[in-house]
Amino acid sequence: MSLHLTIGVSDCDRARALAEGRVPIAGVAAETTVMPLQPLFNLQMTQHRFDCCEFPIATWLRHFDRPQQDYVGIPVFPSRHFRFSCVFVNKAKGFTKPSDLAGRRIGTMVWDMAAAVWLRGIFDEHYGLHWRSPIYVNAGLNEARAGEDHPQQYPEGVAIEHVTDRSLSEMLETGEIDALYTARAPDSFFSAPDKVGRLFADPMAAELDYFARTRIFPPMHLIAVKRRFVDENPWLPRALFDAFVESQRLARLRLHDSATLAVGLPFLAQQLEETERRLGPAFWSAGFTANREVFATLIRYLRAEGLLARNLAPEDLFLASLLET
Known part of the structure; x- marks a missing residue:
């Protein structure tokens, strides 16, 4: 049987x-x-x-x-997914590379989301952005979210803010956050292309360079x-x-x-x-x-x-x- x-x-x-x-x-x-x-x-x-x-x-x-x-x-x-194409920024801030995000406010939906874990680790190891340096903002991507999707464990000594009354997409468009680590593009990337863009001007080139150096496809x-x-x-x-x-x-x-x-x-x-x-x-x-x-x-x-x-x-x-x- x-x-x-x-x-x-x-x-x-x-x-x-x-x-x-x-x-x-x-x-x-x-x-x-x-x-x-x-x-x-x-x-x-x-x-x-x-x-x-x-x-x-x-x-x-x-x-x-x-x-x-x-x-x-x-x-x-x-x-x-390499995810370099999934780092979005407020275009008015002028960011062009990961190290520009030191001390800045970065949105993330779920702390242990693989996309965010890989990006924090890769940017720390290869791009000069220590993973503890930014201020992280936890919220829903395109809609406000009341709480966590599943239980999370946050590292001590890291600045993490929890926002429940608006979305990361909205905050990125208005400049309340400077950048966003995500698995899918926020709505504001499509509705406000003059305000929201990708961190990497050519993410595929950056991803191919990363693969050539590490042989890792995350x-x-x-x-x-x-x-x-x-x-x-x-x-x-x-x-x-x-x-x-x-x-x-x-x-x-x-x-x-x-x-x-x-x-x-x-x-x-x-x-x-x-x-x-x-x-x-x-x-x-x-x-x-x-x-x-x-x-x-x-x-x-x-x-x-x-x-x-x-x-x-x-x-x-x-x-x-x-x-x-």
Whole structure:
């Protein structure tokens, strides 16, 4: 008899073949739900609705400080993003580089959001902006928000303000905050382009330079399954890994199929070929081996901020059956 497993994922091409049932999971009868990303995370972080779910990677790593780790990670990454293009500024301030933001007011929706964790760490290590230097402003992106989406842990000695009566998008447009670390563009970037713009004039060039120096394409999410299912079914993590890898493989093939473009980009094939030329054909790598240094870097950033107390090695993060991937 197959193991019944509820799975929650966002609507991305990497997981689509699995979500549609075109890729089976060996030994599993999967009931897969596709949801918008933020509602998916809010539901899983608060109610733990799904047995297996796409998970924000920094939040998952924080679980290792708990006496009981409730989730087992699978080293496949539905979302990866450099995020240099996701730093927005009030254009009147004249900022052109990360170090300009020292002592300034930077908006962020969720402190342990992977996009913000990576940006703080990268800008500290490579761009001369110490992560403690800015004043951070916590609020909703495009609408006011009364509280946290899920419980947060803030580092001591860092200036953090919580605003509940207006949005970060509004505050960036009016200049109440100077910059914004985000996963998606604020509304004011589109409605007030004369006032809100990107920090980097050419974010792609900056991202390619960063990759050339580090070989890191930062993961934002991974897949995690509740530990009790793994305790009862030790074969499950590898079965999940194999299925998600196959789903990702089919997504890549679909992008290369120029008979009908997979997404509405007229130069998709050329852009994909150029991406693979610059980053390598395995730029969206899965498995532990290809991503060991990525995890070492993320652990270092989280520990520097006090978001992770345990001194973990990358090998501590995954079961032995997945360290071989």
